[in-house]
Amino acid sequence: VITQIDPDTLEARWCLDHYFEELGQRFEEGFDVDRSLNPDLDDFRPPHGTFLICHAAGAPVGCGALTLASKDTAYIKRMWVHESTRGAGVGRRLLGALEEAGWALGCRAVQLETNRSLREAQRLYRSAGYEEVAPFNEEPYAHHWFRKSLDQEG
Numbered sequence: 001v002i003t004q005i006d007p008d009t010l011e012a013r014w015c016l017d018h019y020f021e022e023l024g025q026r027f028e029e030g031f032d033v034d035r036s037l038n039p040d041l042d043d044f045r046p047p048h049g050t051f052l053i054c055h056a057a058g059a060p061v062g063c064g065a066l067t068l069a070s071k072d073t074a075y076i077k078r079m080w081v082h083e084s085t086r087g088a089g090v091g092r093r094l095l096g097a098l099e100e101a102g103w104a105l106g107c108r109a110v111q112l113e114t115n116r117s118l119r120e121a122q123r124l125y126r127s128a129g130y131e132e133v134a135p136f137n138e139e140p141y142a143h144h145w146f147r148k149s150l151d152q153e154g
Helices: 011-024 090-104 121-128
Strands: 002-004 049-056 059-070 074-081 107-112 130-135 142-150
Touching: 002 090, 011 049, 011 059, 011 074, 059 090, 059 107, 074 090, 090 107, 090 121, 107 121, 121 142
Parallel strands: 074 107
Antiparallel strands: 002 049, 049 059, 059 074, 107 142, 130 142
């Protein structure tokens, strides 16, 4: 089940803490959230964005956030799925829900970036129709930038 919640709740913080911990383990250079482009939690609240959480059997198993990059482009950030549920389609459903949230905000495209070590994320984005583009920000942990048009979704 995917629901919108406030990004400052205990469940949201639990997901983000686990996400940041995993990045620290997986990134060659480690991960320091203070070095990363770190949108303010207010950016993930309506009317500027959304924060979604995934539950399975009543427990949080993933999250993702979206904020406005411009009037017509949404920026997906902090997308994470707990390792216990990977491969079950949770990430694909979460990505779709984030795209729908972007569409609902009037966006016609979504963009995101990812680290080279997150190969499964890169595969997901490519298989979901994202195209690799030139860097659109200076995220120090990013090696791949992606964009997808939502115009066909209408």
